[in-house]
Amino acid sequence: MSDFLLDPDVVFLNHGSFGACPRLVFDQYQRWQRELERQPVRFLQRELPQLLADARRQLAEYLGAHSTEVVLVPNPTFAANTIARCLPLGAGDEVLISDQEYGACRFAFQYAAQKKGFRVVEQSIPLPVESDEAIVEAFWQGVTKDTRLIFISHITSTTALTLPVAKICQRARDAGILTMIDGAHAPGQIDVNLKEIGADFYTATCHKWMCAPKGSGFFFVREDRQHLVEPLVVGWGWGPEKTFHRENEFISNHEWLGTHDPAAYLAVPAAIAWHKEHFTSEARERSREFARLAVNLASQIDGIERVHPDAFFQQMGLIDITAKKVDDHVQFKSRLYDAYKIEVPVIRWRDRTLIRVSTHAYTTEDHIHTFAQALKETFGG
Incomplete structure (x- = not known):
C-alpha cells in the first residue's frame, strides 16, 4: 500500500469508482505540471503537440491500435456525448443499450434522443448469467430493423459483469450495425486489444484500472469511421488554419479543446510503465x-x-x-x-x-x- 497515496487507515475497496494513482505515476504527473508553469507558451505551443503524440503512440500500442485511431479525452462521458450528438440519427432510428449501462453515458444518449428524435432501447441481460452465448442471445433480442448503433459496456459499472463484446461486435458488423463500447473498467483490469474486439468506437478511462491521474481517458475510432465523428468542442483543431493539426483530421479536431492542463494525459505512459513493472x-x-x-x-x-x-x-x-x-x-x-x-x-x-x-x-x-x-x-x- 506504500506505493500509493491512499490513507492507510481506510480499507479502500472502491478502486472502480475513481481508481488510485501510484506515487511514481503521481510524481510524473506533477513534474509535467511544473514544466507547464515554468514556461507556459513554450510548453503549450511548441512542445505539447509532440508530447501528446508520444503519449498517444504508447497508449495505442498498449491497446493494440494505431496512434491515428486514438485521441486523448477527459473521460468516457465526453466520448459518449460526442457520438450521441454527431451520428446522423433521427426519427425511426434506434440505439440499443443494455440495462446495466453507466448512468452518465446512458443520459448522453437519452438527451440526444430527445433533441434528434431517435429512440434509446434498453435490453435486459438477466442475472445470473450462464455463458457468453446466453448473454449475446439475451441482448440480441433488442435488435430490430431500425437498430443503427449498439452501445454497451465491456465490464459493467453497476453489476461488474464482463460482457463478450468481441462476439457482440462481430454479430453487429455482420448485420450492418455500428458499435460503441464503454470500456471504462477494462484496460488495466483485463488485457484489451482493440483490433481483436472490432468495435467501431471504444472509449475508456486511464485513471481507473490503469492507475493514471484523474481526468485521463481515450476515445478510439476506426479510421474508416472517422468521417462520421464531429468534435464535441470546436476549437483551433477544427479551424481553417489548423493551428494544432497533427497526424490527421480526427486527432486535430478532437484533442485540442483550448487551454487546459494536459499533465494527466502526459502521465499515461508512466502509468503504463508502472503496470508493466509492478502489476x-x-x-x-x-x-x-x-x-x-x-x-x-x-x-x-x-x-x-x-x-x-x-x-x-x-x-x-x-x-x-x-x-x-x-x-x-x-x-x-x-x-x-x-x-x-x-x-x-x-x-x-x-x-x-x-x-x-x-x-x-x-x-x-x-x-x-x-x-x-x-x-x-x-x-x-
Whole structure:
C-alpha cells in the first residue's frame, strides 16, 4: 500500500469508482505540471503537440491500435456525448443499450434522443448469467430493423459483469450495425486489444484500472469511421488554419479543446510503465483472488448472495444484500465507513441492493476479512 497515496487507515475497496494513482505515476504527473508553469507558451505551443503524440503512440500500442485511431479525452462521458450528438440519427432510428449501462453515458444518449428524435432501447441481460452465448442471445433480442448503433459496456459499472463484446461486435458488423463500447473498467483490469474486439468506437478511462491521474481517458475510432465523428468542442483543431493539426483530421479536431492542463494525459505512459513493472499477471491474479474471496466470505452469511460465477468478474466482485432489507443504501454505505473505515459502494439497481468490492495492488487479505467481519457484525451470521 506504500506505493500509493491512499490513507492507510481506510480499507479502500472502491478502486472502480475513481481508481488510485501510484506515487511514481503521481510524481510524473506533477513534474509535467511544473514544466507547464515554468514556461507556459513554450510548453503549450511548441512542445505539447509532440508530447501528446508520444503519449498517444504508447497508449495505442498498449491497446493494440494505431496512434491515428486514438485521441486523448477527459473521460468516457465526453466520448459518449460526442457520438450521441454527431451520428446522423433521427426519427425511426434506434440505439440499443443494455440495462446495466453507466448512468452518465446512458443520459448522453437519452438527451440526444430527445433533441434528434431517435429512440434509446434498453435490453435486459438477466442475472445470473450462464455463458457468453446466453448473454449475446439475451441482448440480441433488442435488435430490430431500425437498430443503427449498439452501445454497451465491456465490464459493467453497476453489476461488474464482463460482457463478450468481441462476439457482440462481430454479430453487429455482420448485420450492418455500428458499435460503441464503454470500456471504462477494462484496460488495466483485463488485457484489451482493440483490433481483436472490432468495435467501431471504444472509449475508456486511464485513471481507473490503469492507475493514471484523474481526468485521463481515450476515445478510439476506426479510421474508416472517422468521417462520421464531429468534435464535441470546436476549437483551433477544427479551424481553417489548423493551428494544432497533427497526424490527421480526427486527432486535430478532437484533442485540442483550448487551454487546459494536459499533465494527466502526459502521465499515461508512466502509468503504463508502472503496470508493466509492478502489476504483473501474477499480481493481477492475486487481486482477482481477493475479489473472489470477498464474494465467497460474504455469501456465507445468511441472506447474502453472490451474483456472478467467478469466470464473469475480474477485480470487482458483487454481492446481493437485498434480502437484508436495507432501507437506505446511501446511509448503509456511510455506516460501513463511519464504523469500520471501509470505503465500498452500495448500489440500488432494479430493486436490488448490491455491494461492489474492488481490489487492486494495495489490497490485502486483512482488508477482505475486515469487510467480511463488518458484514457479519452488521447483519449477524
